[in-house]
Amino acid sequence: MxxxxxxxxxxxxxxxxxxxxxxxxxxxxxxxxxxxxxxxxxxxxxxxFGMDDKAKGQGESAIRRDLFGSGQKGLTSSTVRRFGIFKTLPDSIIANATEEESTTVQIFAKKNGEVYGTDKEHFMRNPSVGDLDAIHHSAFRDGRMSSVSAFDRTIGRWKFITRTVIPESKGVQILNMLVARVxxxxxxxxxxxxxxxxxxxxxxxxxxxxxxxxxxxxxxxxxxxxxxxxxxxxxxxxxxxxxxxxxxxxxxxxxxxxxxxxxxxxxxxxxxxxxx
Known part of the structure; x- marks a missing residue:
């Protein structure tokens, strides 16, 4: 209902x-x-808030910020002003990610031995736009979008991404759909x-x-x-x-x-x- x-x-x-x-x-x-x-x-x-083009632009910017955060670029960037609910990575990196037998996914390994990954629960190799829309919808509470509040976790040589990891192409699709909905x-x-x-x-x-x-x-x-x-x-x-x-x-x-x-x-x- x-x-x-x-x-x-x-x-x-x-x-x-x-x-x-x-x-x-x-x-x-x-x-x-x-x-x-x-x-x-x-x-x-x-x-x-409002009815002019500025309000429309603010709505579109808010969607980008809610989805992907602000102030961060690339896989290893540490310059963050606000986390979004998704972390997008090139489709090729996502395609080559290795799902371990445990609950982890190895996304990328650096030459110095550092491994970037996440848990399987936060890894979506080929999500539908509907799946991503549902995640976005569930994160919206009391007129505000919730945000991942913690930085990526480091455990030994592993650095765990705390957001939901998706391919860049899927990020573009969900962004375009939600912007059109403003x-x-x-x-x-x-x-x-x-x-x-x-x-x-x-x-x-x-x-x-x-x-x-x-x-x-x-x-x-x-x-x-x-x-x-x-x-x-x-x-x-x-x-x-x-x-x-x-x-x-x-x-x-x-x-x-x-x-x-x-x-x-x-x-x-x-x-x-x-x-x-």
Whole structure:
């Protein structure tokens, strides 16, 4: 069963009625405008934070950092700022790695007798992209990507790599797949805005890198025709939504949407529609 995030517009009912009276438009129309604005605010509040190209770039950079870490190059480099969950090595080195009878894998031996290896549990000679995606998915907790915290271990002449070792070609594949997915969680709210409609382009404020995910699941329960309590319930059905939108940021998004609704009311007061 997927985890969904549901938000309804009940909290805005009084404000919407006030706005409708001042603009001369229907409560139903004003509520849909407010709900589309809320969709945008919720998407903005999700990781990567923001809706501009900078946010997209930050999301892509975060994926590279999560997968492969930062500040390290090659097999024997010791310059590390942050470890990732994978260690990529040339395909030829992976292909020639020797799995010992015990639980170890000998990956590379230097002329001075030092041996670089890992345990079989962390060695993937030919993983599928799905396998790597599952590892990446399981390492994401509480809105953050966990990281291997220890340096490679040295035991005698052996230096053990503590990350999951994969071929470089597979690293490229998983990176390309995840980078292409940036904005997918935000797109669940774009789907809601598109369903709400009531505008020539109901997702015009969403950037292309979010709108490209037209298959992102979202749904809307429209009860705007209820004369006593008109509401819209918007649902983001992407199963990791709660991990990239904290309760605190969701509260901020709700308040920002309310602030903009009040600003529209004030604008209607300052500039009332001309009577016909």
């Amino acid at each position: 997927s985890i969904t995030l549901t938000v309804d517009t009940t909290r805005y009912a009084a404000l919407v009625r006030d706005l409708a009276k001042r603009t001369g438009r229907t409560v139903q129309k004003e509520l849909k405008v407010a709900a589309r604005g809320l969709c945008w605010e919720l998407a903005k509040a999700m990781q990567p 904005g997918f969680a935000k797109a669940g709210w774009a789907t809601c805005a598109r369903i709400i409609g009531d505008a020539a382009n109901s997702t015009r404020d969403f950037p292309r890198w979010v709108k490209r995910h037209r298959d992102a699941p979202g749904e809307v329960e429209d009860r705007t025709d209820d004369p006593n309590q008109p509401t819209l319930t918007i649902v983001n059905n992407i199963n990791y939504t709660r991990r990239v939108l904290s309760q605190q940021n969701m509260s901020i998004a709700l308040k920002d949407a309310e602030y903009k609704l009040r600003a529209r009311i004030q604008n209607a007061i300052d500039h009332p529609p001309k009577s016909s």
